[in-house]
Amino acid sequence: MAYLIDRRLQSKNKSAVNRERFLRRYKGQIKDAVARAVKGRSITEIEKGEKVSIPVKDINEPSFGHAQGGVWEVVRPGNKEYQKGDQLQRPKSGGGAGKGKAGNSEEITEDDFAFELSREEFMNVFFEDLELPNLVKTQLASITEFKQQRAGFKLSGTTSNIHILRSLRGALGRRIAVGAKSRKRLREAEAELEQLLRTEFEDDHRILALKKEIRQLRIKLEAIPFLDPIDLRYSNRIKVPKPTSQAVMFCVMDVSGSMDQAKKDAAKRFFILLYLFLTRAYEKIEVVFIRHHTQASEVNEDAFFNSRESGGTVVSSALNLLTKIIRERYVNTDWNVYVAQASDGDNWDNDSVTCRDLLINTIMPMVRYYAYVEITDDEPQNLWHQYTQVQAQHPHFAMQKIESPADIYPVFRELFKKQVK
Numbered sequence: 001m002a003y004l005i006d007r008r009l010q011s012k013n014k015s016a017v018n019r020e021r022f023l024r025r026y027k028g029q030i031k032d033a034v035a036r037a038v039k040g041r042s043i044t045e046i047e048k049g050e051k052v053s054i055p056v057k058d059i060n061e062p063s064f065g066h067a068q069g070g071v072w073e074v075v076r077p078g079n080k081e082y083q084k085g086d087q088l089q090r091p092k093s094g095g096g097a098g099k100g101k102a103g104n105s106e107e108i109t110e111d112d113f114a115f116e117l118s119r120e121e122f123m124n125v126f127f128e129d130l131e132l133p134n135l136v137k138t139q140l141a142s143i144t145e146f147k148q149q150r151a152g153f154k155l156s157g158t159t160s161n162i163h164i165l166r167s168l169r170g171a172l173g174r175r176i177a178v179g180a181k182s183r184k185r186l187r188e189a190e191a192e193l194e195q196l197l198r199t200e201f202e203d204d205h206r207i208l209a210l211k212k213e214i215r216q217l218r219i220k221l222e223a224i225p226f227l228d229p230i231d232l233r234y235s236n237r238i239k240v241p242k243p244t245s246q247a248v249m250f251c252v253m254d255v256s257g258s259m260d261q262a263k264k265d266a267a268k269r270f271f272i273l274l275y276l277f278l279t280r281a282y283e284k285i286e287v288v289f290i291r292h293h294t295q296a297s298e299v300n301e302d303a304f305f306n307s308r309e310s311g312g313t314v315v316s317s318a319l320n321l322l323t324k325i326i327r328e329r330y331v332n333t334d335w336n337v338y339v340a341q342a343s344d345g346d347n348w349d350n351d352s353v354t355c356r357d358l359l360i361n362t363i364m365p366m367v368r369y370y371a372y373v374e375i376t377d378d379e380p381q382n383l384w385h386q387y388t389q390v391q392a393q394h395p396h397f398a399m400q401k402i403e404s405p406a407d408i409y410p411v412f413r414e415l416f417k418k419q420v421k
Contacts, residue, residue: 030117031125146239157234171231179221186217247336247368248286249278250322253304254343256293256313263375267342268305269408270373274340275301277416288325292318298325315347315383316354319363326366337367340415345374345381356386364394371415377403 082088117125153166193210200207251271255264278285289304290296293311296318322339330337347355364370374384380401391397400411 033117148237149240151236151238153233154236155230155233157236161234161237163233163235166233167227167231170233171227174228174231175224175226179224182217182220186214186221189214189217246284246286246334247338248288248330249274250288250290250325250337250339251275251304252290252292252318252322252339252341254293254313254315254318255291255307255310256346257310258313258346259310259344259375263344266375266402266405266408267373269405270342270402270412271340272305273408273412274416277412290318290321290325292321296321313347314351315343316351316358319355319358323358323362323366326363338369338371339363339367340371340373342373342375343383344376345383347381347383349382352382352386355383356389359387359390359397360393364390364397368396370394370397372397372399373402373411373415374399375402 153163189210193207193214196204196207196210251274253264253267253271259267275287278287287301289299289301291299291304291307291309292315293309294314294317295311298321299307318341326337359370372387374380384399384401387397387399391399398415400415402408402411
């Protein structure tokens with residue numbers, strides 16, 4: 001069989017189509033490899049590529065060739081071992097996975113097929129089946145709506161779009177510019193005439209000439225039109241893309257003294273994972289970071305993950321701040337509000353009841369989805385027990401528990417898996 005190798009110069013991504021076809025064909029093996037990779041890598045390396053191995057037996061493909069046809073007898077020179085009609089035993093299958101002890105077998109095997117997933121391919125597989133639950137309009141880019149927006153002025157348009165003030169301003173500027181030279185000469189001629197009238201008679205030829213010039217200048221200035229068609233300006237309106245949906249995600253994290261470093265790290269990992277997902281899956285989305293102990297504050301991303309401030313625990317302070325921000329900035333019906341809260345569940349008993357009431361009566365009617373993650377390896381805390389009452393009354397309230405860093409990824413996927421239509 002003849003093999004052809006195409007060595008023509010092509011673009012950098014000449015194999016992109018074949019690579020996408022390969023990824024689709026071995027999607028199951030690649031997803032398993034990505035899931036294994038996530039368990040063993042830190043959250044800061046989540047956007048890097050990954051090396052994936054696929055058993056050779058899974059990538060073998062049938063091939064076609066031209067048969068010689070008929071019956072052929074071939075004599076191989078130098079054959080001292082086999083005679084005509086001898087049957088050869090087929091070699092046993094095997095793989096070069098690199099496990100086991102060394103042996104003296106002469107059996108030929110093949111290693112698994114290994115290739116590198118790029119950063120983009122890795123993230124596509126990683127977030128493939130995730131979405132924000134209950135999003136009213138999930139396809140942000142599929143149907144683009146437009147809205148009218150002012151964009152300055154133009155020289156032509158309909159009569160109803162004439163901008164009167166801008167047109168009159170242009171007309172005034174034109175009259176000043178066009179008549180500037182004539183007005184200057186008119187003032188000079190009037191001053192000369194007044195000077196001559198003091199010393200000469202009115203029939204002096206110079207006085208007569210100045211009067212004639214002044215009369216002509218005034219006629220010229222009066223001939224300048226008050227409003228000319230070139231002065232007209234029309235309001236210009238253009239169509240700009242209008243997002244079909246807007247979403248805001250509130251990240252609420254407990255940084256009180258009961259949250260030790262391991263729990264804070266787990267919470268940080270969960271929110272970093274969530275933040276990567278949101279910024280990748282939705283172009284039109286805002287993220288608000290709220291951290292709390294006895295007091296709550298809205299902070300930027302860096303302070304949210306890196307600040308060392310700590311103290312007691314009053315979860316209701318964060319929920320009150322959350323309510324205030326929603327009412328001040330996201331009360332519009334165009335906004336889809338989502339909240340993700342991470343805590344160890346340790347809270348003052350009376351405050352946990354306050355949190356329950358705030359959620360049931362105030363917050364849950366304003367949000368599309370609320371995800372609560374309790375980070376503890378002990379029994380559920382008092383906050384968890386109060387939140388179960390919220391979940392019973394509001395189906396869009398979800399609760400999950402993280403006991404170790406290995407639970408972060410499964411919990412995240414459970415909270416944000418695609419909804420069955």
